[in-house]
Amino acid sequence: MIRLPNILTVLRIALVPVFAIAFWLPGETARLIAFAIFCVAAISDALDGLAARKLNAGSDFGRMLDPIADKILVGVALMMLVADHKFDGWRLVPALVILSREFLVSGLREFLAGTDVSVPVSFFAKIKTAIQMIAIGAMILGPMADKVVPGALAFAYVALWVAAALTVGTGYVYLRAGLAHARPRRETPA
Numbered sequence: 001m002i003r004l005p006n007i008l009t010v011l012r013i014a015l016v017p018v019f020a021i022a023f024w025l026p027g028e029t030a031r032l033i034a035f036a037i038f039c040v041a042a043i044s045d046a047l048d049g050l051a052a053r054k055l056n057a058g059s060d061f062g063r064m065l066d067p068i069a070d071k072i073l074v075g076v077a078l079m080m081l082v083a084d085h086k087f088d089g090w091r092l093v094p095a096l097v098i099l100s101r102e103f104l105v106s107g108l109r110e111f112l113a114g115t116d117v118s119v120p121v122s123f124f125a126k127i128k129t130a131i132q133m134i135a136i137g138a139m140i141l142g143p144m145a146d147k148v149v150p151g152a153l154a155f156a157y158v159a160l161w162v163a164a165a166l167t168v169g170t171g172y173v174y175l176r177a178g179l180a181h182a183r184p185r186r187e188t189p190a
Helices: 004-024 028-054 060-083 089-114 123-141 143-148 152-182
Strands: none
Touching (some): 004 028, 028 060, 028 123, 028 143, 060 089, 060 123, 123 152, 143 152
């Protein structure tokens, strides 16, 4: 049975190549289209979780695919911004931290799934995602963001550092859960 949350998750993945193409097309109109596509994909992230809870429409497929869709969207957006020279020097650090955490958490989730342990998404992880999406969105717009809201681009770079700090904190929670289940268990005498 096809469920709304799964449709939204698949839509988010399908929008990523469309976003990437629009990002590389020349002109402000193309960049606005890329921004709009990114925003739709980012909003679908919030909506699929909300729909799963409110409609009681969660599924194993959705639990597996949703985090992958998030990582694809964020990873591609950050790589596109790096390739477009939006990050240089110290500005590259938060992008690398965020991408590194995504790989770490993916591996830990896969490992923990094999041990029948799940680590629920925390409130801080949701805040991190929201800050990260807003910052990336402003960076996609680039100088156009400053035209609409003066200082928006500078704010976006600061926000990405905040998201990176939250990324380290939330990543530590996953790492701690993974390490707790990676230790060999001692047999208790009978």
